[in-house]
Amino acid sequence: MSNAITSVLQETRKFPPPAEFTAAAHISSEEQYNAMWNKAKDDPEGFWSEISKNLDWFQPFTKVLEGDMPETKWFVGGKLNVSYNCLDRHLTTWRKNKAAIIWEGEPGDSRILTYQELHREVCKFANVLKKLGVVAGDRVTLYMPMIPELAIAMLACSRIGATHSIIFGGFSSDAVADRNNDAQCKLMITADGGWRRGKEVPLKPAVDEAIKKSPTVEKVVVVKRTGSDVTMVPDRDYWWHDLMEGVSADCPAAELDSEHPLFILYTSGSTGKPKGVLHTTAGYLLGATMTSRWVFDLKDEDTYWCTADIGWVTGHSYVVYGPLANGATSVMFEGAPNWPHEGRFWELIEKYRVSIFYTAPTAIRAFIKWGDEWPNKYDLSSLRLLGSVGEPINPEAWMWYHRVIGGERCPIVDTWWQTETGSIMISPLPGITATKPGSCTRPLPGIVPAIVSEKGEPLEANQGGLLVMTKPWPSMLRTLYGDHQRFQDVYFGKLPGLYFAGDGARCDEDGYYWVMGRVDDVLNVAGHRLSTMEVESALVSHPLVAESAVVGFPHEIKGEGLCCFVTLKTGAGDETLKKDLTSHVRKQIGAVATPDQIRFTNSLPKTRSGKIMRRLLRDIAAGRESGGDTTTLEDYTILAKLRDEE
Numbered sequence: 001m002s003n004a005i006t007s008v009l010q011e012t013r014k015f016p017p018p019a020e021f022t023a024a025a026h027i028s029s030e031e032q033y034n035a036m037w038n039k040a041k042d043d044p045e046g047f048w049s050e051i052s053k054n055l056d057w058f059q060p061f062t063k064v065l066e067g068d069m070p071e072t073k074w075f076v077g078g079k080l081n082v083s084y085n086c087l088d089r090h091l092t093t094w095r096k097n098k099a100a101i102i103w104e105g106e107p108g109d110s111r112i113l114t115y116q117e118l119h120r121e122v123c124k125f126a127n128v129l130k131k132l133g134v135v136a137g138d139r140v141t142l143y144m145p146m147i148p149e150l151a152i153a154m155l156a157c158s159r160i161g162a163t164h165s166i167i168f169g170g171f172s173s174d175a176v177a178d179r180n181n182d183a184q185c186k187l188m189i190t191a192d193g194g195w196r197r198g199k200e201v202p203l204k205p206a207v208d209e210a211i212k213k214s215p216t217v218e219k220v221v222v223v224k225r226t227g228s229d230v231t232m233v234p235d236r237d238y239w240w241h242d243l244m245e246g247v248s249a250d251c252p253a254a255e256l257d258s259e260h261p262l263f264i265l266y267t268s269g270s271t272g273k274p275k276g277v278l279h280t281t282a283g284y285l286l287g288a289t290m291t292s293r294w295v296f297d298l299k300d301e302d303t304y305w306c307t308a309d310i311g312w313v314t315g316h317s318y319v320v321y322g323p324l325a326n327g328a329t330s331v332m333f334e335g336a337p338n339w340p341h342e343g344r345f346w347e348l349i350e351k352y353r354v355s356i357f358y359t360a361p362t363a364i365r366a367f368i369k370w371g372d373e374w375p376n377k378y379d380l381s382s383l384r385l386l387g388s389v390g391e392p393i394n395p396e397a398w399m400w401y402h403r404v405i406g407g408e409r410c411p412i413v414d415t416w417w418q419t420e421t422g423s424i425m426i427s428p429l430p431g432i433t434a435t436k437p438g439s440c441t442r443p444l445p446g447i448v449p450a451i452v453s454e455k456g457e458p459l460e461a462n463q464g465g466l467l468v469m470t471k472p473w474p475s476m477l478r479t480l481y482g483d484h485q486r487f488q489d490v491y492f493g494k495l496p497g498l499y500f501a502g503d504g505a506r507c508d509e510d511g512y513y514w515v516m517g518r519v520d521d522v523l524n525v526a527g528h529r530l531s532t533m534e535v536e537s538a539l540v541s542h543p544l545v546a547e548s549a550v551v552g553f554p555h556e557i558k559g560e561g562l563c564c565f566v567t568l569k570t571g572a573g574d575e576t577l578k579k580d581l582t583s584h585v586r587k588q589i590g591a592v593a594t595p596d597q598i599r600f601t602n603s604l605p606k607t608r609s610g611k612i613m614r615r616l617l618r619d620i621a622a623g624r625e626s627g628g629d630t631t632t633l634e635d636y637t638i639l640a641k642l643r644d645e646e
């Protein structure tokens with residue numbers, strides 16, 4: 001296949017799950033997995049109908065699936081409510097006094113909300129929303145720090161059928177206004193500010209700016225978090241605590257259609273305009289609920305912590321909806337991993353005896369950089385399972401996670417999914433899957449991926465190509481809000497009948513998937529299509545390297561050359577180390593991946609969710625000015641620094 005992506009990553013280590021983990025796991029044998037997966041493939045409607053019994057329905061559906069990709073409807077005719085499934089149904093069990101959310105603020109304050117208390121707050125706030133004139137179908141923007149009121153507001157919206165659009169608290173007022181306008185939001189919920197590394201992130205002033213350009217927003221609810229001075233506009237802005245006073249805690253959950261829009265979440269596309277990914281009630285909730293149970297093997301005794309901000313899809317599905325629908329205890333943390341010191345996460349694990357920990361490779365690489373002494377100071381023996389999400393994890397970072405955080409006893413679930421997929425698609429099942437560092441392993445039951453060429457032809461084992469989904473699944477996005485044509489074009493336009501959302505991957509002889517990153521991160525070096533991620537992994541396997549980002553630049557002879565940005569664990573790099581790294585990569589991968597340039601840098605440009613912005617690095621490598629959108633960059637000064645370091 002001439003346009004297959006050449007895969008050069010050689011990884012042969014394999015880690016079977018510990019026997020005691022397997023014995024207690026929800027999915028505990030290969031036969032069980034095979035039976036589920038095959039049933040889902042051969043009789044999807046029968047499979048999903050059976051699985052849907054894990055949700056509580058007000059009215060049963062009459063048809064499991066209507067239509068085919070891209071136009072699908074799931075559980076047609078059914079009625080249910082997400083907040084009812086996350087809260088009310090636990091209140092008739094012993095779980096009513098179980099901790100639903102254990103919250104820790106950045107300054108060290110904490111709050112624990114039991115299912116009963118959370119239910120009460122949600123019902124009260126749902127009544128507040130109604131009083132403010134919000135009705136089912138209205139869009140509500142949430143622009144908040146990681147405080148319990150954010151989860152309360154989400155659940156209150158879902159209780160009355162309002163569609164929430166959460167905007168990560170790090171976005172600028174312009175980004176907020178764009179999203180408000182795209183979604184035609186009626187109400188905003190925010191806070192005076194939030195805490196980030198000891199400083200206040202002012203939110204209300206950004207809302208004031210955004211509202212000047214958001215004509216559809218009528219009212220704003222403000223949570224008092226930091227206590228700083230804010231301007232409150234009469235008849236427009238209301239304090240959360242004032243509104244909640246004396247409000248009834250009786251608010252029956254609305255009986256909503258399966259396909260009722262639950263939330264919109266904006267995600268960046270290759271063009272400047274963000275995409276409003278729309279998820280609906282039943283399918284999304286079922287996906288979040290079942291994957292939480294299967295992948296994280298959630299048990300009632302667990303204290304589960306997903307470190308993602310709720311402003312991203314990971315926080316939606318795996319801080320709030322998935323864990324709560326399972327009656328689990330979910331830890332929510334407002335702060336950063338390195339404030340007031342680099343051991344903050346480990347301190348929290350020790351404090352709350354966290355048993356399941358789910359974080360991102362970018363965080364793991366930072367932990368490696370800060371040194372083993374930080375995790376080593378704390379008791380991490382409560383951990384039984386680790387997870388990773390957001391980008392491919394380099395095998396060496398995987399090994400560090402396994403060894404230093406997992407004490408070599410915790411399985412690692414490397415979970416591949418996307419904002420668009422709503423829930424985890426490809427991941428180890430921790431009781432049965434022998435993991436291979438760097439592979440997200442096999443598809444979950446009901447998920448039927450394939451690796452195909454640019455023309456949509458299936459490729460053989462170990463041939464790199466495009467990762468597609470061949471069958472619909474309940475938690476897939478239904479549209480891009482207000483732009484159905486773009487939804488059809490972006491995800492189904494390239495390969496008709498197949499869902500393709502931009503990743504390159506290969507599937508090995510064991511049926512394990514190895515995601516190589518976005519296809520626009522793929523290089524063509526002397527006729528070989530190479531994954532930048534694999535070269536990065538080779539660099540990170542060098543003992544002095546903490547992090548690296550590899551991009552292509554125009555090269556006279558090779559077409560594209562390899563420019564490697566490298567961050568060292570300590571100290572500065574010199575010419576000798578450049579030579580050393582070059583031969584290290586050649587040794588690891590081969591001459592085809594010989595770096596043409598190595599540039600040492602103290603930091604890499606990242607989005608606020610931690611993804612390296614390779615587009616900007618490509619401009620620097622090519623000596624171009626950076627065009628396009630840089631508003632998602634976490635630290636604006638980095639570009640100037642990178643140019644100075646040339």
Ligand code: PRX
Binds near residue numbers: 391393416419501
């Ligand atoms: O490229 C894949 C990468 O993140 C993309 C989805 O990003 P987003 O919608 O922001 O959602 C992130 C959280 C689900 C994917 O197209 N990605 C995510 N998880 C993995 C991954 N790449 C490799 N391995 C993963 N486990």
